[in-house]
Amino acid sequence: MSAKTHKKRVVIKVGTNVMTNRDNRIVQPILKKLVEQIAVLYERDIMAVLVSSGSAIAGKEVMGKLQVPIEDKATRRQVFSAVGQPRMMRHYYSIFHDYGMRCAQVLATKRDFAPGKHRENMINCYEALLEQGIIPIANEDDAVSLSMSMFTDNDELASLVAELINADMLILLTDTDGVFNGHPDDEDSDLIKHLKADQSVKEFIQESNKGEGEGRGGMESKLGVAQKAAKKDIPTFIANGKWDNVIVDIVDGKEVGTRVTKS
Numbered sequence: 001m002s003a004k005t006h007k008k009r010v011v012i013k014v015g016t017n018v019m020t021n022r023d024n025r026i027v028q029p030i031l032k033k034l035v036e037q038i039a040v041l042y043e044r045d046i047m048a049v050l051v052s053s054g055s056a057i058a059g060k061e062v063m064g065k066l067q068v069p070i071e072d073k074a075t076r077r078q079v080f081s082a083v084g085q086p087r088m089m090r091h092y093y094s095i096f097h098d099y100g101m102r103c104a105q106v107l108a109t110k111r112d113f114a115p116g117k118h119r120e121n122m123i124n125c126y127e128a129l130l131e132q133g134i135i136p137i138a139n140e141d142d143a144v145s146l147s148m149s150m151f152t153d154n155d156e157l158a159s160l161v162a163e164l165i166n167a168d169m170l171i172l173l174t175d176t177d178g179v180f181n182g183h184p185d186d187e188d189s190d191l192i193k194h195l196k197a198d199q200s201v202k203e204f205i206q207e208s209n210k211g212e213g214e215g216r217g218g219m220e221s222k223l224g225v226a227q228k229a230a231k232k233d234i235p236t237f238i239a240n241g242k243w244d245n246v247i248v249d250i251v252d253g254k255e256v257g258t259r260v261t262k263s
């Protein structure tokens with residue numbers, strides 16, 4: 001593996017619900033805020049990899065009511081994502097360009113992380129992009145991934161990328177302020193500021209009622225991913241992606257969201 005060319009590396013994952021409004025439409029100013037923070041880090045010689053969900057919901061936004069119904073759920077996902085992914089990249093390309101930065105799209109399936117040639121190929125791709133000062137934007141290649149090569153969700157993809165590039169930190173941005181000890185909408189619930197990698201978290205997981213294209217996985221898998229990454233010595237943060245300056249605050253060591261660490 002080539003030497004790190006930048007001071008620090010941060011993997012930032014942004015969930016579908018961060019970037020959409022109540023009508024499930026993509027909110028460009030939210031994407032702008034995220035990119036602005038990545039630009040702030042860049043000026044400090046900290047390179048980010050952005051793992052962005054949103055292709056399915058963006059595809060739904062473009063297509064509206066289907067001309068011909070697609071009965072198969074997996075095929076619907078393929079069509080929505082294939083249509084929505086370039087729309088997401090159009091947003092990002094234009095915003096990064098406004099900040100005088102370059103970005104690139106890296107789509108993957110789980111097979112691309114299998115030890116051997118596939119993994120080496122992924123490493124080469126990320127290392128070369130980062131070395132050039134280009135921000136990789138990753139997403140699952142939903143148009144081609146089959147159930148056996150699917151990630152649980154993009155949280156898993158983000159953790160695999162973080163491991164692959166020896167990231168100093170993994171930030172999972174979602175639509176809650178972090179992990180709560182009860183339902184996040186319940187007034188009596190408190191934010192958990194710190195979790196350990198080996199701590200039992202089952203009792204915190206609450207029911208969620210998200211619809212098609214509104215995201216996958218849920219808090220159970222998010223916590224599983226965070227604890228697994230923390231065990232591998234990658235401090236992981238779960239925080240609200242709609243908050244101003246959330247990424248920079250986390251990198252600056254401010255107490256934001258839920259921090260998951262090895263011990």
Ligand SMILES: Nc1ncnc2c1ncn2[C@@H]1O[C@H](COP(=O)(O)OP(=O)(O)O)[C@@H](O)[C@H]1O
Nearest residue numbers: 015016174176179180184204205206215218219
């Ligand atoms: N203990 C908890 N604390 C916070 N959120 C929780 C908790 N249990 C379940 N959730 C749900 O997890 C959701 C975030 O996970 P997920 O839907 O996978 O988000 P994303 O699309 O950002 O990956 C929240 O919207 C919330 O409804």
Ligand SMILES: N[C@@H](CCC(=O)OP(=O)(O)O)C(=O)O
Nearest residue numbers: 016054055056153154215216
């Ligand atoms: N790859 C999918 C997102 C899958 C996913 O994990 O979604 P989310 O739970 O919102 O991060 C897409 O781009 O729509």
